[in-house]
Amino acid sequence: MFNDIGALELVALVVLAVLIFGPDKLPKVIQDASRFIRKVRAFSESAKEDIRSELGPEFKDFEFEDLNPKAFIRKQLAENEDLKELRSSFDLKKEINEVADAVNGTEHSGVSDTSVPAAVNGSSSGGPDLLKKGETPARDDRPPFDADAT
Incomplete structure (x- = not known):
């Protein structure tokens, strides 16, 4: 449950608990917390057993x-x-x-030319080669202006 807490964080939590609860109340708080955790675990285990018994024998291998x-x-x-x-x-x-x-x-x-489409392997079949870059327009050529697109 607390696998990702390092030593420094654990020390910080202990110091914080001593500062908040004080050294005289800390043992009582720890006992109450551990008792609460035990009750929650027992409750969840009994709920799991109740569910398994209600499901019947065909779900005996059921894991939550x-x-x-x-x-x-x-x-x-x-x-x-x-x-x-x-x-x-x-x-x-x-x-x-x-x-x-x-x-x-x-x-x-493992890949033959027959399995590659004509437009991909460089042979032209009358259509445009979509993988090659088109000619770059001259610097003075402006793209057409579309007023509806802006």
């Missing part, structure tokens, strides 16, 4: 941590054999590199 979407998906991915097989057969980095090379028009091992 599974209600967290990240934990649920992580558990399902780890248990499903079909997804493990699919994950091992699919190389995302290779696929991304192939797509990037196809867009850039460079040759990549």
Whole structure:
């Protein structure tokens, strides 16, 4: 619960507690706080047991941590054999590199010219080459003014 509190923060909290409650009331405050935490834990455990008993025997393996979407998906991915097989057969980095090379028009091992569209690999098929930069207008040429656009 307090895994991210360092030694300096802990010392600061103790000094602050002594200043606020005083050294004579501090033990009583600590006892009350620990008693409250124990009661809350006992209440939550009894509520969990009540829910498990109401759900019935088909939910005997139910864990409340599974209600967290990240934990649920992580558990399902780890248990499903079909997804493990699919994950091992699919190389995302290779696929991304192939797509990037196809867009850039460079040759990549495993990608043939027939799989790259004509406009991408540099051959013109009568249409404009959208990947090449157009000619830059001369400095004196002004772009057309559109009064409706401004």
